[in-house]
Amino acid sequence: MRKGEETRARILEVAEAAVLAKGFGATSIEELITETGITKSGFFYHFRDKSELARALLERYIENDNRLYDEIFGRAHELADDPLQAFLLGLKLLSELLADLPGGHPGCLVAVMCVHERAFDREVQEINRQAALNWRRRFKAMFEEIMAVYEPREPIDPERLADTVSTMLEGGIIMSKALKDPKSLPDQLLVLRSFVRMLFRSGAERRSAANAGLL
Amino acid sequence: MRKGEETRARILEVAEAAVLAKGFGATSIEELITETGITKSGFFYHFRDKSELARALLERYIENDNRLYDEIFGRAHELADDPLQAFLLGLKLLSELLADLPGGHPGCLVAVMCVHERAFDREVQEINRQAALNWRRRFKAMFEEIMAVYEPREPIDPERLADTVSTMLEGGIIMSKALKDPKSLPDQLLVLRSFVRMLFRSGAERRSAANAGLL
DNA sequence: GAAAAAACTGTACCAACTGTACAGGAGGCG
DNA sequence: CGCCTCCTGTACAGTTGGTACAGTTTTTTC
Structure with a gap:
């Protein structure tokens, strides 16, 4: 069984x-x-068909992906008490990690499955959707934490802002591949970081005077 | 011949x-x-193989894409003299156009080809790269125009900022598909619009006092 | 250590798809 | 009429996804 x-x-x-x-x-x-190094029969012993392979592949990818984000933003939260500070640090850590990947980011399976949406594998599409919603949940929580302390310079929905993170990650992966420039993705994450900092910084930390000076 | x-x-x-x-x-x-409604022979009369179809498809897509951007940002420039104003308006027009597409954005061929990078069609990859560089050129020019008038709140490379536009477009398309929510893409464009406005607005229009009050 | 279950192998086969090859026909044009 | 463009028809070859199923080896369990 093992x-x-x-x-x-x-x-x-x-x-x-x-x-x-x-x-x-x-x-x-x-x-x-x-x-x-196995036979075709062996393959079909493990996976009923190619669709099941796709499902298993996606599930595995999402698990690893989640683990990575847990680790990175967990570490960031250990190093910085302030939620904004922690998020910005997390983005930087992520950017650095991506910049150090030899050959750049290998690609996102969620994006691959989005492009390859055959009508028949609805299940794959649903897994994909859950993955996207999961990213949204994760980043939305972070922005809500931030917004509890900092007033954004312009009013913004934390859910949309959460989706912006996923959007720039996915877009960055695509653009890195299109441009054949592995640096593009980490660079764009830093642009996002600037934007988020700009949105919440600016002496508008009035909700919590205790955090003044931390940035 | 016709x-x-x-x-x-x-x-x-x-x-x-x-x-x-x-x-x-x-x-x-x-x-x-x-x-x-043609025969297989007919197909191969027009395209040597599937790779040539891919190339032609991409070229056609990029042409249409360029025409669209020319039109939208051209119109925006007619309606607003100020380069920042024009860019922000262009993003809004684009967002509205994308929101009105029934069923959402159909997808980006550049992204599709990025995902499908078989080793053999180098030519497709090169076309793709040129398309990405073309987007960069287009938006970089706009940001340079803006920066000639407005000082950004934080120093930023116009080229990177230009790539951010493409990144959010590509990412938005992917996320819209993953989430199965056509609104996501136009929403994210509006987030980008907010960011750009925040970056250049804020009473920092000191380089050209004549433009004061326009925003 | 034997029985049972798990993890395969081997073989044979089918349908769908890409791609090749080539002969020829319809229609417009000079 | 002859030439060219734009196809059709047919036949065929190689690859791939997938099925079916009998049999074998390895691993686990009692």
């Missing part, structure tokens, strides 16, 4: 790299089995 | 819709020819 999961994990690992490099449709099962 | 181009255009139109809906790999030639 050996099987190990093989399954190996297939998923190989598949993720291939899908991010070439897209889901362009990744053949044949290719995956030769690289993992 | 009949041929008409058929070719019809193929491209059908193909674009299919590719945006399902991805390039998931779009079969068989499907395209039944929908356009």
Whole structure:
């Protein structure tokens, strides 16, 4: 019962790299089995069809993605008490991490599945939607925390602002690939950081005088 | 010589819709020819192979894309003399146009091709890169115009800022699809608009007192 | 250590799709 | 009439996704 999961994990690992490099449709099962060293029967023992592979792939990706954000923003919150400070630090840490990835960000599976929305795999689309809503929840909570302390320079919905983070991440990944410039993504995260800082800074920290001087 | 181009255009139109809906790999030639009412031989008369279809598709898409931006920001420049005012108006017009699209933005072919970067079609990747650089040029020029009049609240590279526009557009398209919410993209454009306004407004228009009060 | 369950292999096969090759036909044009 | 553009028709080859199923090896469990 453990050996099987190990093989399954190996297939998923190989598949993720291939899908991010070439897209889901362009990744053949044949290719995956030769690289993992199993047979086609073996593959279909683990996954009923290619759609199930897509689902498993997405779920795995989202799990890792969540873990990463938990870690980065968790660390940021340890290093900075102030919620705005912590968020800005988190963005910087994320930017640095992305800048240090050799060859740039490998790509986002959520985006891949968005582009490859075949009519039949509704389930994949639903997983995708939940992933996006999850990002929204995560960042919305951070902005609500920030807004409890800082008054934004312009009124803004924390949910929209949360989506802006995901939007710039996804867009940054696409643009980095289009431009063939791995630096573009981390750069854009820093632009976002500037915007957020500009939105909440500016001597408008009137709601909590105790936080004055922290920025 | 006209009949041929008409058929070719019809193929491209059908193909674009299919590719945006399902991805390039998931779009079969068989499907395209039944929908356009020609034969497979007819298809291969117009396109040597599927790669050439991809190239033609991208080129057509980019042309239309450019025309759209020319029109929108051209109109915005007619309606507002001030470069910042014009840019902000352009973003608003674009947001409204995107909000009025039934079913939301159909998707960006540049993003599709980014995801589908098979090793063999280098040419497609290059077209893609040129498209991204073209967006950069377009928006960079606008920001340089703005910066000639307005001092940004924080120092920022106009090129990076230009990429932010493309980044939010591409990311917005992806997130709209992931969330299954067509409103997300136009909403995010308005967030970007707020950010840009915040960056240049704020009584910092000191370089040109003549523009005071215009915003 | 044997039985049972899990994790595969091997083989054979089908349908769909990309792509090749090539012969030929319809229609406009000089 | 002949030439060119724009196709149609047919046949065929290779790859891939997927099914079916019998059999084998490995691992776990009692």
